[in-house]
Each structure stands twice: as structure tokens, then as C-alpha cells.
Amino acid sequence: MISRAVLTGSLLAAFVGTGVSAETLKWGAPRDIVSLDPYSYGDSYTINFLNHIYEGLVRYNRDLQIEPALATSWEIVSPTVWRFKLREGVTFHNGNAFTAEDVLASLLRVSDETSPLKGNLPAYKSATVIDDHTIEIELTGAYPLLLNDLTNIHIFDKDWLVENNAEKPTDVSAGVEGYATFNANGTGPFKVESRTPEAQTILVANEGWWDEPQHNLTRIEFQPISSAATRVAALLSGEVDFVDSAPVQDLDRLEAAENVQVLERTDLRTVMLGFNRRDTLIAGGPNPMNDLRVRQAMQMAVDMDLIHEKVMRGKSRNAGALVAPSIPGYAEELDTIVPTDPEKAKALLAEAGYPDGFEFDFVCTNESYVNEEQFCQAIASMWSRIGLSPRLDIGPTAKQTPKRANGQADVYTIGWATLPMLDTYSILIQMLHTKEGNAGVFNWGGWSYPEIDRLTDAAGVELDRDKRLAMETEALKIAKDEIVMMPLHQQPMAWAVATGFEDFPQFPDNKPRLWYVTK
Amino acid sequence: MLAFLIKRFANAIFVMLSVSFIAFMIFRFVGDPVELMLNEQATQAQRDELRTRLGLDQPFIVQFATFVTNAAKGDFGISFRNQQDVLAMISERFPATFELVLVATFISLVVGIPLGVITAIRRQTWYAETMQFVSIIGISLPSFVVGIGLILVFSVWLGWFPAFGRGETVQIGWWSTGLLTHSGRMSILLPALSLSLFQITLVMRLVRAEMLEVLRSDFIKFARARGIPARVIHFRHALRNCLMPVVTMTAMQIGGLIAFALVTETVFQWPGMGLLFIQAVTFVDVPIMAAYLCIVALIFVVLNAIVDVTYAIIDPRLRGADK
Secondary structure, X not given: OOOOOOOOOOOOHHHOOOOOOOOEEEEEEXXXXXXXXXXXXXXXXXXHXXXXXXXXXXXXXXXXXXXXXXXXXXEEEEOOXXXXXXXXXXXXXXXXXXXXXXXXHHHHXXXXXXXXXXXXXXXXXXXXXXXXXXXXEEXXXXXXXXXXXXXXXXXXXXXXXXXOOOOOOOOHHHOOOOHHXXXXXXXXXXXXXXXXXXXXXXXXXXXXXXXXXXXXXXEEEEEEOOOHHHHHHHHHOOOOOEEOOOOHHHHHHHHHOOOEEEEEEEEEEEEXXXXXXXXXXXXXXXXXXXXXXXXXXXXXHOOHHHHHHHHOOOOOEEOOOOOOOXXXXXXXXXXXXXXXXXXXXXXXXXXXXXXXXXXXXXXXXXXXXXXHHHHHHXXXXXXXXXXXXXXXXXXXXXXXXXXXXXXXXXEEEEEEOOOOOOOOHHHHHHHXXXXXXXXXXXXXXXXXXXXXXXXXXXXXXXXXXXXXXXXXXXXXXXXXXXXXXXXXXXXXXXXXEEOOOOEOOOOOOOOOOHHHOEO | OHHHHHHHHHHHHHHHHHHHHHHHHHHHHHOOHHHHHOOOOOOHHHHHHHHHHOOOOOOHHHHHHHHHHHHHOOOOOEXXXXXXXXXHHHHHHHHHHHHHHHHHHHHHHHHHHHHHHHHXXXXXOHHHHHHHHXXXXXXXXXXXXXXXXXXXXXXXXXXXXOOOOOOOOEEEOOEXXXXXXXXXXXXXXXXXXXXXXXXXXXXXXXXXXXXXXXHOOHHHHHHHHOOOOHHHHHHHHHHHHHHHHHHHHHHHHHHHHHHHHHHHHHHHOOOOHHHHHHHHHHOOOHHHHHHHHHHHHXXXXXXXXXXXXXXXXXXXXXXXXXX
């Protein structure tokens, strides 16, 4: 059962020797983490929060470059075998020493049949312990992105798993709770002091952390506040001092407040539109969107500048490419915006044989992306202007996703940030590739471009980074020329923090990494 | 009497089954949990396999039968998202909701009854009329607007009360209470006030109508004729005769308040059952949604049964009446 610590507000007297004053960060989050078990649910928000407690073999630094963490170095022994040297002298929060056995146990747990996170380590085949601080990971084939995947695979303590009967991930279908859901034991910069789901999770600094801390926080109080208005009020009244999801419409008010500073930038997430590319439309009848001229007309009709100005309040970044500038595989020459031209769009439609337009279903959600409902309405009316008749269908994500995934949408919105991989390969294999086997899970329109498939498959086994990225860029170019997806913008993201923090880095993947924060 | 009780019990079972059936029907239209349980990198095969393991590929009636047989044993499974035992999650949050409803009910009686009496005995005065008018506004304001308004005034501007959460709690056995600590008492005030607003106006109007009724009755006239002071007449004789319907209504409303608390809990991040349910809806967490609806339905059914049985004991004529 969950032990509910009564909060006394008194801090552990562990900092007497260090001379550090007690620095608390009160975090008001839009939602709670789902569990203390990083392998419980494919949820990047939870995985990132748990990264304060657990660590992977490698991690992202301040510039989102991969750097050593629990592993100090690695080499590729053969195309399918990677050997990792592990850091010595690392201990878990319970005092156990960190060894290769722990890595093996964690890899077995995350790749288990019932693990919801299995997909985060797609190429994993097996692992072998060489000695206490060396482990070899064998893959199903040549695979260049193992390190990217490993940033998100947190390492457990084997003895702790065995003692608490948690060697296997919790299986929802078995209907039995697991120990790791309520308890945590990692190697990270913070450890869990108490957790009351939906109310408060308290972390305290880990004195025995192996790394030199860049933060000076001694305590993090994480409190979910799901109502955006309440969250902003709590920040203004000083009850929380960090909000990692500030509503766009409240930013001006927050800027005006004396005790708050707003951190803004655009997200890595590119919001785009996808098209039904099957032979018929949802409502029946032949599908005009298989004609490139029709897709070009639809793209020309949408005035992204107007949406940027009016809907996104100037805070978005209009996108010409399907990935954000900082994603490997991005190329500037692909990031060109198609000029808006309703007249030419009408002409193209007429040329394609649809002078009076056609009717189609346009599926959006009301919550997945920033101001989604508003920009969908704007796009729908822009299409109406060139004679098309979109039937706008807006609903909650949970309801709209099955429609889109089952091909029950003619045009739909989707955002892709390439997380957790942070590489163009992610969007190529998951979305642009033909839907077959494990590829193209998010290919919801049913398109197939053999050339994109060929480049993607080749990039997926190419260990030379430059060659690989060139192939990925080439595939992106085909996607752009053919308008496989129609990019809209990188959406804005905003954090708000109380004044009094010296350093509070904001990351474009929208993940707070508080081990860089100084107060 | 025994026949009546048996009938009443059968009726309750039937209601519970209907509610769970309708709830289950609704879940089919809420969305697909599997899409939300796996992240962007999961493959189609993994999705299909999870669907099979959760039994979501079974026909509707099979899923429903499984649910009912398990629920009858008190087993609601574990949450799709949090992987915690559903019944434990709900029972852990029940105290928060119950205390909120309790305090809201208390506020509504303490404020509503005097207001009702005043508006009844000072019928023609300007302030009674004003109160009548204000109470209409109170009834028609949505509770989330009231909640945000209270937060704005009392948390952001004045800084008197916390804007969210439950404050410090004390564990007594399996029950957690916030009423024993200062921060807990400060935290419960705003949400309870916003939840009770509707209730205050209801109590006030009920008391007023009953008072006017009683004040016209013969025994009050005789009391006046005997020269008993007005204060005594109003509060000892008249008000006592009004309270029975108020008590009944309050008992009946508790179920409604528990259901209503959902909005208030969302605004104030009050860690109760309603908040749990709202979040479960967002993530299509079917086990939690099903259990919550069944438990709330059970509360309604039990409260109604208690009221029915009490009335049947008091008034034998009701026992034979067909429902």
C-alpha cells in the first residue's frame, strides 16, 4: 500500500555538512505521472519525470546531445553487437552497488512480452554480462539509433526487483498490482520521499549521486493541477513556483505579473495534416486526394501566416519541413513555405477535374495540440473559400484517434516530435513508410511510396551517421514534393517560473530537466 | 413489510445492473484505450496483442458478463494507466470527496436555514426580495465559474486560502482526514463553498416555502392569539415543523453532491473520486470508469432505499404502493 507521509515541511538535516541552503522547487504540473514504474505505460511525461530518480546508460545534455551516464563508453563490436563500459562506484538510493547484472535485469524487464515499453527498444535481441562493469547488447540487425533509445530506458537495481518480486513488468491484463508502481529505487540525482497519487510527489536531492550536481535544489514538490486556470492562479499566488504548461492565452497576464517570468520557445513537435489516400473517400465515391494537384491546391489555400498571427498569437513557427530544425536529418532547403494563393488553388482544382470542389471528412481533436480546435476551424473555412466542402469533426483525442487509426478520416491532424528517438528516422519508419509489419503504424492514410520505403530501410541499418542522415533528408524531400503530409507549424510551448531562479534551462522537447536548475 | 423489502432489494439489483450495462455501452464510444496505452514507437503487432490480453477483442456481451461476475466478487481489476487496484484507488479517494460533501452540506444548512426563515418572516422587505433575486443567480451560475471566481478573489488577490489541493492530511485507519490540520481546514473551505452554493439556495427556498405554509396554519394563529412572542413562534413552533422535509431533501441530495463534486474537484484539484473519474475518461481507463459509475450508482440506490424504507415504516400506506 501507499505510505502517506505526513508533510511536516521540515527538511532532512542532510545538508549541514555541505553548507547548502534548503532550496525547494514547487512544481505545478498539468497532470500527474501515472506511476513510479518507468516501464508501466508508454508515456513520455512520466518517463521524463522519473528520469530525476532513475537514469539510463546514456542521457541528453543541455544541448540535447547524447552523453555518457551510467555507461562511460561504448564500442560497436560487430554490426549487431554493442559493448558498453559501465561507470564504477555508482550506488542506488538503497545503497546497492550498480553492476552489469542490474542492466541485464532492466533490459529483460523492459523487453518482456507484457511490457508496454517494448516498443521503446525495438531492435533489442539479448544482452550478455561480460564482467561487473561490461555488458554486451545484441540487436536483431544493424541499427544506428540504439543510444537514442537507451536514453529512455531507466536502470533498476536487480536485487531490489528480486526482493520485491518485480522482475517482470506489471501486466494490466493480469489485474495484479506491482511493487515498482508505488516504490522507486534508482541512481538518479533525486530520490522519492513520498508519493500520494493525484496530490503530491516529493523528491529530495540524492546526496550520494555519482555526478557533480549542476543544480542546488534540495527538494522538489511535484503537484498536479489539471485545471489550467487554477494552475495559473496557484503560480500567481505563490503556491507553486514552476508551471510546465502555461496556456497561450494567459501568457500576457503572466508576463505582467511581478513575481513570474515566462519562458517561451517553439516545441520540437511539428503539427501537420495527413490525407486519406485509399481509392475511396470515407463517405464513398472516388478519392480526389490521390491527385497531387488536389493536394497542392489544398496546401496553397491554407494561409499559415494568418493562422500564425491570429490563432497562435504569433507564437508558433510555420513549418515547411516535417521535422523541426534541431532534429538530425532536417535540411534547411526543405523548410520552404508554399505561398498562399487561393486563385491558383482554384485553377489547380479545376485542372484536376473538380471545379466545384468535393466533400470530405476533416477530423481534429479539441485538445491534442495547442489551439487545435481554432486552427482546424480556420483551415476548414480557408478550404471552403476555394470551393471545397470539408465536414469538420472535432472531439476528444480518445474518441478521434481510433477513427484516424482505422482510416475513418479523409484529412486529419497529427503532431510528431520524433520523441523519444530525436531523429528523422522516427517519422520515416512510423508514419511515412508503407504500412507493413512493424513499419508505418501511423500511416493512417494508406499511402505507399516505394522510394521512401527504400531510403528508410537503408537508413535503418546504416551505421555511418552522415550517410544515414543524407538518406533521411532525401526521403523527407520526396515526402515534401509529393505532399504526403502537409506541415503546418511547430507549436509554441511555454513554461512559467517564479522569479528567483538563477538558471532554468528550457528544452525544445518540452521536458523539464530540473537537475540543471539553480535557485 | 418483508415482501416490500424483498421487492425493494430486487429493484436495487435491477438498477445496478442497468447502470453498469449502460455504462458499458457508453465505454464503447469513449475511445480506444490501447491507442493511449502504448507510445509512438509501439508496433501494430504489439497493439493487437495488448488488445487481446485485455479481452477488448471479445464480443460486447462477453466483456460485460466478465465485468459483472468480477464486480459481484468486488474485483474491479487494475487501472489501465496507473496499474493500481481500482477499488483501492477509489476507496483511497472516497474520504476526500465525502468530507467535501459533508462540509458543503453543513455550510448549506447553516447558511440556508436562517436565510429561508428571514425571507419568509420578512417577506415584503427590500432585503428579503434582494436575497430571493440573488439566490436565482446562485442557482444559475455554473460551479466552475464560481470556483474560479473564488480562487481569483481569495487566493490570488487576498491570499487567504490555497487555490488547490487538500492541504495536510491525517491518516485514521484507512480514512484520511483533512479536518484535523490547519492547512486542511483552510483548503476545504473554498471548494466546499463553491459546491454548497447551489445547495444553499435550495435549502433557503425550501425553508421559505415551508415556513410560509406553516405560518398560515391554525396552530400558529392560536399561538399568536395566546400572546406568545413572535421569536418563539417563528423558531420554536414554525421552524421545527419545517425541518422534516429539509432533512429528507438533504439526505437525498448527498448522492447528487457526490456526483456534482466532480466539477468542483477538477477546478480545485481536490483529490477525490470525481477527479479520478475525469482523468480516467481522458485516458479511456475503463476499469476506473466502470467502478466509479457502479459505486456512485450504489450510493444513490442505498440512499434512496433508506429513505423509502424509513417512509414505509412511518407510513404503512406506502408499503402496498406499486413502484
